[in-house]
Amino acid sequence: MHRAEMIMAIALMALSSVFMIMATDLPIGWVRGSGPGGGAFPFWLSAIMFVSAAFILIRELRKRLTRQQALRHFIDSVALLDIGLVVGALLITIGLMHVVGTYIALPLFLAFYLRVMGQHGWLLTAAIALITPVVVFLFFEVTLRILLPKGITEPLFYPLYAFFF
Amino acid sequence: MLTSLRTQAAAAACALAVAVTAPSAQAADWEPHKPIEMVIMAGQGGGADRLARFFQSLIQKHDLTNMPVLPVNKGGGSGAEALRYMKDNAGDAHKVMATLNSYYTTPLRQDIGVDIETFTPIARMAVDTFVLWVNADSDIHTLDEFVTAVKEADGSWKMGGTGTGQEDSLVTAMLEQEFGIKFTYVPFDGGGTVAKNLVGGHIDSTVNNPSEQLPFFRAGKSRPIATFTEARLEPLPDVPTMTELGHDLTYGMQRSFVGAPGMPADAQQYYIDLFTKVSESEEWQEYAASEALDTKLLTGDALQEYFLKERATHAKILGIN
């Protein structure tokens, strides 16, 4: 916990430094006669963020830990595996949306999540993985007319468009 | 190069034919087989957005397409986002973009790697006009009084307008150059907000479009000084043009549709036909008249020529060569 706290403070300091450097593309000072320049808000707010994060870091460094506190983990290995799997699946799903589109990526994600994470039966998994995309299509594309990304599967939808629109 | 010239020539010929004959007589060979995306170069709720959605609703009302037209706002970075999006979708026949003047000013002001010459021109639907306005409580009635007052204010005269680099700021820059005066330019995020700030007395003058100020004008809360048009405007018959007053200041905001670079020629023709029909609709003509819009239609090559000329003019106003 103690180490995670320090790593996060350092990460936030690094992030705010990047913001500060990027903000200097525009004037960060007080422009005479018109108030702060375009870079002033992001720059000085990032500076505040940097200072506060540095304060947190110093506070952690000076903290005297009891033995028990020092041994407390940020996360245990079981939870780490669960969360790693979900995050991985999420990122792969979004990546797949670019290539094979929403209607392949979402069922795959649902199938993985329900079967592997939730350990539900095949029947339930299949039912949800197949019904959800249909509902999504009917609600978003047919009712609200918002097209979701389809990637290379786009031509497969031409007959559906012709039917619904 | 040769083929593209030829297709453009063919498109121009067709455009001419469409313009001459009745629009219903001709049907393009191409038809969309998926919904048409209408990319809007501005955020939701602004003037450009409202107009684009108006066109969409006219298309839907008269059932002019077999597939729905779906508006999508990509207003980021003064339209930079929309321009990049169209460029990345080169050759796509199912995307049209509703443009405004940032179509040329944004690529001029920032290096976003987009050359509008490569885009496919479809149709210019309207040109919006600009008028110089002051609050009705002010004692300024003529352009000369206005110029004197601005000079007396010595740079502290507050001119309100849309974001820096957008149309209002260009018109303001033109005024500064012509009269050798200096304003304090206060940018707001939309024409409606600008109009309200004038009526509320938070700024001293604006160059609002007529549609933004007319309701206040009718209620006697704002006063037009001069128009930036070639001829007087129908809803404001008593307001002189800048040209009449001896100043060569005209400026218009075009509202057009373009396709992605490399849109197939038959698709381009389809959209030209489509927007020609929209342009001829009674609702559009009525609406345009009430908003003091110039509805002269330009399509295909004639439009491209217009774009390039306007781009050169804007480069000059912006001081880029």
Next chain:
Amino acid sequence: MEMLAHLADGFALSLSPLNLMVITLGVTIGLFVGAMPGLGSVNGVAILLPLTFLVPPASAIMFLGALYYGAMYGGAISSILLGIPGASTAVATTFDGRPMAQQGKAGLALIAAAVGSFVGGTISVILFTLFAQPLADIALAFGPAEEFALVLLAFTTFVGLGGDDVAKTIVMIAFGLVLSTVGLDLISGQPRLIFFDLPGFYSGISFLVLAIGVYGIGEILWTLETTRGRAQVMTARIGVKDLWTGIKLLRHSLRTMTVGSLLGFFVGLLPAAGATPASLMSYGMAKTFSKKPETFGKGAIDGVVAPETANNAASTGSLMPMLTLGIPGSPTTALLLGGMVMWGLMPGPMLFIEEPDFVWGLISSLYTANAFAVIVNLALIPLFVYALRMPLSILAAMVIVLCIVGGYAPDQRLHDVWLIAAFGIGGYLLRKLHYPLAPLVLALVLGPLMEKAFRQALIAAQGDAMTFIERPLSATFLVVAGLFLLLPLAQAIRHRKTPTEPANGSAGA
């Protein structure tokens, strides 16, 4: 008297069979669109605007108005059930709505939200009927300086110092405000903070993307860790009797509702502000003046009633500058305005004189829409609550799908979905380390308004910062804002609270 006659005519119009049908339909669609995380009234109105050409203009605007109302009610549903605010106006509803749902009181929270919305909407419509025209000028008195002061006030009513770890709160506020500056700088017309030169950053970072990320994905990851993915979520159930008990319980919240309605209506009148600052201020007021302020953030019923009353009151209030001045207070009202213009109605000072039938038809339809919205909403509550009884592993998968699709839908950019994933992971880690997330989200909502108004005011005053103090309205707001900032601090000093490490479960807000 003349007004009553007008109103009676208006009711005759809005209660015609066609219009009643249109209103019911609008309310129901709005409810579902609003309940989707990511989609709010602006999407609903934008998408359905063209469809309204099928009916006469008066019916069309009633349909859109009903949709607007329905979506405002619906926004609370995802805030309470999933903890994901469906729109910025519903952020404050998550603070207590979510904890209530976690305690198995989802039904009560939904009832409180619905009844609060109804009361807020109704009081606001009555004020609207009485004072629409005379109050229009208030909106005009608001310049950039006043807008800045008001937004600052909204911010401080909620984020008083004290409570959470101060250093961490400041980090999060600054972080949120920096994120709000990404994109185009309106004042100079220059792009800034375009990370990796991605075009998606040109339009800035939408509040929804951050909210769906930290409250949607982040929440799922958090739940996954705390429950090991196997526990049942909540055992909420609700019957007709519970509905009635719930409504009766709300008589204790009458004062909160009254304050919320008035506050919402007046803040809603101001063009730039709208419903989000109104809901935050109402929440802050309810907490400050509550007899039990310590229950706020842990499932206080008044914490749901206050923002919901105010945001509905404000959405009614914000119709007024749109109708009487032609100034939209929010993207949604801008679209409604666009719709009116298309039908040949010119909003502005003359509308009440030139088109009385239309105006009073619309006003009366607001009464009707509000009544229908509360009925439809209450009727559907059992259904929504039932959805929560799904096993967590199914619910979590569904929520992730909703986050992906709902995050993509508003602007149709996969870029936003990647950001949601990044914010989800980052938000989960921050939350584990007790960084408060609400200030981060609020800073992103209010940041753009604040910076813009601040700089506009300074430009107009030739860079003279005294403008904020010299203008009476803005000075008043600033003083009140200062009080709100210092009040919790003073209380903290008086109570001499020893700084304790927050317990694991209390990070729910």
